[in-house]
Amino acid sequence: MDDLVRAAMAKWPQVPDCRGWLALDARGDWYMRDEACQRAGAFPNPKGSRVVHDKLLAFIARNYEVDSQGRWFFQNGPQRVYVVLESAPWVLRVQPDGTVRTHTGRAVQVLSAWLDEYGWLYLGTDAGLGLVHSQDMVQAVDRVESGGWCPESVTRAELPARFGFVLEP
Template sequence: MDDIVRQAMAKWPHVPDCYGWLGLDARGQWYMRDDRAQALGAFASGVAGARGSVLRHDKLIEFIQRNYESDAQGRWYFQNGPQRVYVELEVAPWVWRVAADFSVRSHSDRPAQVQACWLDELGRVFLSTDLGLGLVHTLDVDTVAQAVEQGLWQPQEVVFADLPARFGYVLSPAAEQRNTSAP
């Protein structure tokens, strides 16, 4: 986490959390979700426009990625100064890029050590690592196939709906927050 972020948290400790405004898709792209996008539906709903606008500003993306973490409940967030901005996940908290030498880096360029390989009912490949669970980027599935052929990774079948509970992450903190604050 950036020092300036820690300083802001200390200076303003009671800033309310933010829900629904930031999303991470299955290709590791960040989305800003304004009121209009949120009104169209959930981030992962598939409804046109519900994802919001893809972020293109490199410095903003780098800032988000340096300050991207999870809380004790498995909700992923971006610490934006004193405010915690919870992230809507399309599939998983990480999107893995796999290099030709089978090394793995996250969408935020963090290195990771593979612990297990998973294949869901839609044919998507997931890797559990020392950083947590993530989806393999679609461009790198062939490289994973090579690792499997060489016996480096042994894919295990898994049902996608079971992954969040099994690996301790929340796909939609906004939906969870709405459910806990409803009368």
């Protein structure tokens, strides 16, 4: 977490939490969901406005964390902005050298692999559960076929309880 964010939290400790305004989709993209978007329906339909500003994306990435109840959030200065998750807290990118990084750029170690009823591949990592990005399935299949990852079956509905995260805080 940024030092500037920690300082803001200390200066203004009573800022209320924000819910429903920030979402993470299954491709690792962040979406701002204004009031009109929220009234129109639950994430991901409609998604909202995709965040594309490089510095804002970097700021969110540096300040993306989880609380003790498994609710993922972005600490925006003194305000905690809880994140609505489409699938998992992380979207994972399989690198050409076989290493794995989160959508925020963090290197992770793979501990387990899971395949849901829709064919989506999830990896249990030292940072928590992540969905393998759809564009990286060729590299992921190579890892599975070589025996590096041995996916177990899981239903999508049981993922939050099994891995301790909340889809919509």
